[in-house]
Amino acid sequence: MFGSSTGMQSKTTQDFGERMINSVVTQSLRHLFSRSDFIQVEVRCSPPSKLLQGTVDSFRMEGRGLVIRQEFETAEMMFETDAVAIDMAAALRGKIRLRQPTQAIAQVVLTEAAINRAFQAPLVRQHLEGVTDEALINLSGGEPVTFRDVSITLQPQQQVLITAKTDLPNRQDVPLQLTAQIAVEKRRRIIFAQPEFLTEGIPDSVRSLSARLTEGLASVLNRMVDLERFNLDGVILRINRLETQGQQLVFSGYAQIEHFPGAI
Numbered sequence: 001m002f003g004s005s006t007g008m009q010s011k012t013t014q015d016f017g018e019r020m021i022n023s024v025v026t027q028s029l030r031h032l033f034s035r036s037d038f039i040q041v042e043v044r045c046s047p048p049s050k051l052l053q054g055t056v057d058s059f060r061m062e063g064r065g066l067v068i069r070q071e072f073e074t075a076e077m078m079f080e081t082d083a084v085a086i087d088m089a090a091a092l093r094g095k096i097r098l099r100q101p102t103q104a105i106a107q108v109v110l111t112e113a114a115i116n117r118a119f120q121a122p123l124v125r126q127h128l129e130g131v132t133d134e135a136l137i138n139l140s141g142g143e144p145v146t147f148r149d150v151s152i153t154l155q156p157q158q159q160v161l162i163t164a165k166t167d168l169p170n171r172q173d174v175p176l177q178l179t180a181q182i183a184v185e186k187r188r189r190i191i192f193a194q195p196e197f198l199t200e201g202i203p204d205s206v207r208s209l210s211a212r213l214t215e216g217l218a219s220v221l222n223r224m225v226d227l228e229r230f231n232l233d234g235v236i237l238r239i240n241r242l243e244t245q246g247q248q249l250v251f252s253g254y255a256q257i258e259h260f261p262g263a264i
Contacts, residue, residue: 018043018051021091028096028260029061032233037065054088054099071121073114075248079106079255096260106237106255112154112247119150127224136216139209140168147176147217154244158182160192164217174206176214187238187253190225192218234259 025041044057060080067073081104090097118124130144137143145166153161164176177200180192195218197211227237239253 018045018048021051021056021086021096024091024094024096025059025061025260027094029063032235033063033066033068034070035065035067036063039063039066052088054086054091056084056086058082059084059104069123071123072118073111074108075111075114076109077107079104081257098257098259101256101258104255104257106251106253108237108251110249110251112152112249115154115249116151119152124224127220131216131220133216133219135219136213139212139216141170143169145213145216147220150217154247154249155179156244158242158244160244161198162192162217162221166213166217168209171206171209174210174213175202176210176217177202178214178218180218182242182244182249184239184242187240188227190227190239190242191222 021043022041025043026039029039029041030036040062042060043051044060045051045055046057050056058081061078063077064075065073066077081102084102085099087097087099119128128147128150130146132144136145139145145168147164147166150162150164153163155161158181160180160182162176162178162180166174166176168174177198178192178195179198180195183191183193185191195215197214199207199211202210227239234257236256236258237253238256239251241253242249242251244250
């Protein structure tokens with residue numbers, strides 16, 4: 001009977017420890033995002049007694065409706081860490097402090113609608129407005145060129161259709177459109193490979209001009225999407241692959257976790 005009581009107390013302590021770590025990690029992760037519809041964290045530790053020494057087999061986080069830096073929406077995000085060593089004294093104070101960095105496999109899902117809304121974000125607009133590439137200002141009489149109404153349509157096999165408009169001093173509302181293969185470069189840059197100008201629907205009077213401006217737009221887009229600009233507090237994201245799935249763009253890769261937000 002005494003042994004049974006001791007065992008129950010030990011299990012109760014371990015259950016409390018797991019619930020506490022779950023709660024603290026969940027609250028820490030919420031601080032990574034401007035908004036979140038749902039975040040769930042699961043601590044995996046076997047045997048559970050390892051938790052008392054601050055050793056965890058893995059954390060698994062699943063989230064939906066997550067917003068980064070007020071304006072960049074992710075439909076879903078999942079990551080699962082390698083083994084983690086945490087400071088239990090800090091955990092008891094409501095903070096998760098890693099004793100050493102850890103890695104996690106990660107998956108991020110973006111919707112086509114959210115990608116298009118992101119083109120209105122100041123961090124993105126600054127790369128599309130007042131562009132002074134030589135090839136573009138040669139077409140505009142030396143004036144900076146601004147691309148607007150940029151829209152992406154996801155297509156099968158990692159293909160995308162991109163449309164936009166621009167204005168020149170002597171011609172307004174020049175339509176631009178291209179197809180490209182969306183790809184990953186150096187695990188951190190998103191590029192639009194093999195861009196191809198589409199003539200369909202482009203008036204003959206501006207077709208040649210539109211083709212050259214479209215080439216300039218592709219160049220701007222190819223140097224714009226660098227994950228270094230979107231790293232979360234203490235988390236560095238890297239992409240191994242991406243694929244289009246209907247109206248979703250799915251990234252698979254890993255995250256290097258240096259620290260949890262608010263823990264340093």
